[in-house]
Amino acid sequence: xxxxxSYRDAGVDIAAGDQLVENIKPFAKRTLRPEVLGxxxxxxxxxxxxxxxxxxxxxxxxxxxxxxLKLAFEWDKHxxxxxxLVAMSVNDILVQGAEPLxxxxxxACGKLDVARATDVIKGIAEGCEQSGCxxxxxxxxxxxxxxxxxxxxxxxxxxxVVEKDQVINGRSIAAGDVVLGLASNGAHSNGYSLIRKIxxxxxPDLDAPFDGGKTLREAIIAPTRLYVKPILQVLKQYEIKGxxxxxxxxxxxxxxxxxxxxxVAQIKASAWQMPKLFQWLQQAGNVDTQEMYRTxxxxxxxxLVVSAETADAVAALLSELGETVYRLxxxxxxxxxxxxxxxx
Numbered sequence: 184x185x186x187x188x189s190y191r192d193a194g195v196d197i198a199a200g201d202q203l204v205e206n207i208k209p210f211a212k213r214t215l216r217p218e219v220l221g222x223x224x225x226x227x228x229x230x231x232x233x234x235x236x237x238x239x240x241x242x243x244x245x246x247x248x249x250x251x252l253k254l255a256f257e258w259d260k261h262x263x264x265x266x267x268l269v270a271m272s273v274n275d276i277l278v279q280g281a282e283p284l285x286x287x288x289x290x291a292c293g294k295l296d297v298a299r300a301t302d303v304i305k306g307i308a309e310g311c312e313q314s315g316c317x318x319x320x321x322x323x324x325x326x327x328x329x330x331x332x333x334x335x336x337x338x339x340x341x342x343x344v345v346e347k348d349q350v351i352n353g354r355s356i357a358a359g360d361v362v363l364g365l366a367s368n369g370a371h372s373n374g375y376s377l378i379r380k381i382x383x384x385x386x387p388d389l390d391a392p393f394d395g396g397k398t399l400r401e402a403i404i405a406p407t408r409l410y411v412k413p414i415l416q417v418l419k420q421y422e423i424k425g426x427x428x429x430x431x432x433x434x435x436x437x438x439x440x441x442x443x444x445x446x447v448a449q450i451k452a453s454a455w456q457m458p459k460l461f462q463w464l465q466q467a468g469n470v471d472t473q474e475m476y477r478t479x480x481x482x483x484x485x486x487l488v489v490s491a492e493t494a495d496a497v498a499a500l501l502s503e504l505g506e507t508v509y510r511l512x513x514x515x516x517x518x519x520x521x522x523x524x525x526x527x
Contacts, residue, residue: 285342287339451511455509
């Protein structure tokens with residue numbers, strides 16, 4: 184008679200999955216908002232729309248962490264990629280004026296390492312806390328044979344809410360408006376295929392002092408900055424005509440996504456100094472300057488378009504709220520079919 188087989192024999196440990204849920208409950212509980220109904224662990228999560236909204240519109244976004252995860256695997260650094268995961272989605276829905284309401288994660292692996300997965304999801308909860316977003320659930324998928332040993336994949340899903348008459352769509356942007364930039368925290372979660380190629384070719388000492396007491400390794404793996412709370416605070420007092428989250432495609436490819444067709448963002452390259460990490464990447468990889476601008480955020484993680492009349496006040500408030508703010512340039516009339524972001 185054949186030996187009796189179990190799910191665990193096939194590589195799926197249900198007990199480990201149950202233990203992970205128990206481990207993460209305290210972290211998820213810290214993120215809860217009054218709109219959340221019920222506890223973590225059900226088949227679905229219930230969230231009501233706050234009655235403070237008169238005509239609410241839901242805004243949704245989804246993203247991952249990309250090949251930055253390969254460095255997390257190689258360097259055994261798993262406690263911050265969850266922050267990256269949250270930031271990539273909530274920063275995206277923020278640009279339309281949405282207050283993040285809740286977040287769901289998808290964690291997939293070949294064999295579940297409970298301690299490692301707990302570190303990842305603790306990071307997700309930290310990102311949710313930083314953005315005032317409830318972690319209401321997710322999916323942990325243990326799939327033997329699907330992933331190399333020690334590796335996993337992440338996806339995240341965020342839903343936010345905004346008043347219909349306060350949706351930010353960029354349609355009111357006009358010549359004379361000002362472009363403000365908020366400093367990034369590093370490469371965030373974009374351009375890591377190129378970063379990894381540069382590291383493989385250059386073979387630098389990752390643990391040597393690099394910048395401000397950080398090593399090069401720490402500078403490269405630093406988590407994505409969350410801009411939610413300061414920008415929502417600004418929106419209570421001032422109009423922001425358009426915002427662009429500077430992700431894959433960099434400044435040159437993301438700013439046009441919020442500009443009317445007849446407008447160009449004329450950015451001054453001298454308005455900010457490219458942080459040391461990006462200077463090193465450019466030199467070590469012999470990367471053309473325009474390629475840098477269209478691959479990395481180059482030190483600017485979020486851009487805001489505001490009227491010339493309010494630009495100084497908006498910048499001052501953001502500075503008070505802890506952001507480093509640059510006056511990057513202005514909006515001008517487009518000439519023909521020229522690219523809508525010019526950096527010179």
